[in-house]
Amino acid sequence: MIWIDGVLVSPGEGGVYGERMLKDHRVWDPRRSKLAALFAKGGGRDLESWMSILYLGAANGTTVSHVADYVECVYAVEFAPRPMQDLIEVARRRKNVVPIMADATHPVEYAPLMEEVDMVIQDVAQPDQAGIVLANLPFLKQDGVYILMLKTRSVDVRADPDAVITATVRNLEASGLKVHAATRLEPFHRDHAALVCTRK
């Protein structure tokens, strides 16, 4: 990852969403992006130029645009029409972004488009986030990394975030995954955690 004076940046054409530029690099704000927050907290796995990535819950393509600056290609899955419009615009300018309009809970919708990827990043506001992980596991290479951005409030608004994280980790471990780290994203994002997983 590229840091300039302690600021996370990505190399690419700027002006995607009004992001600041620093020495010709795009500033990647941990307050706006959960993935950036994970890197800022010292976690995550470095994005490499040879990687292909499946990004579930791509939304407006803000984070996707930064990921695309680092890697070979990004399959960006988003379900809602409104953000999809922005995502398509990002894909027009970044030749390594493949925008897929589909529901991450139904991977069969986009399976015929998918190759195996080196990393899956999941950032969806759904109750059954662990279930979506398991459903999308067939797209991950044997030695690939799965990064789950866990929105604890989407799982259960009333439950204690730590309890939701513990339960999710246990659930994933029981399903054959190894959770290497569960990083809380405070102070950048409240009640969120990033789980870095691989196959056992």
Place this chain on the structure above:
Amino acid sequence: MQHYWFGDVEGGACTPAQGDLGALSDRLDTLRITMESFIPLSWEDAVACGVCADRRDYLDRLRALCIRRAETEISAYYQQSDIELLQMVRMLDEMDTVINLLTERATEWYIVRNPGFSRKYRAIGAKKMLSIIKKDRASPLGSLAGEIERLASERTRLMREVSTRADAVAPNCSALVGGLVAARLISRAGGLAQLARLPASTIQVLGAENALFTHLRSGTPSPKHGIIFQHRRVHNAPRSTRGRVARVLAAKLGIAARIDYFRGEMSPEFLEKAQRRIDDVAGIV
């Protein structure tokens, strides 16, 4: 055999899919695969298949196909007749709020400039007030009031448009409660499809969510009506029967919404029966 966007692969042999982007997209829609038997594709197969030259070419083609599919799906979504109506109703309600706020503020300002002025003993509505303020040419207030008036007339135009659209999108609901109220119900439900799937008891209190949750939490009296209160049958009914009228009206609206959504045309037989039932409980005098 594995089905992929570029063709079918079986035992190393590949049958390429034929046709342009549209044909490829249509073919994708017909594929029936299961995750259990699914094997992720390898782009080299696509090259072997003869559909692309190299990795770069592979991604370009796939990207073009995906963009095309997403665009088609987005425009199909927006073309659903009620999607724009939602935006119009929300704009209308925001305009109401803004116009009221601006008129109040302009009145306060006018009073400061005219110490002798009072609204007491004079029935001065918001409209009249604006036309009085407008005459104050000596300050920016006068022309501002003119602008607020213009905004108000835009609002009226939008309201008519909403009503006309609602008549087309939901003819049965509109016939029962009028286009504006029907449009508000659709907006609150999030669309005609969603409204058609709501139970009548929910339709009855749409727009009274605060009162409903207060009721559920702390046992205050339950709300008897939400948006449908705006219908004359409900707000003209005496207090004692208002809940009853609201309940019957909501039940008929539930049916009307389903006819609107699934059949999409006016049903005179249904409307006549529904009207009669509503008139019955409202107790025509």
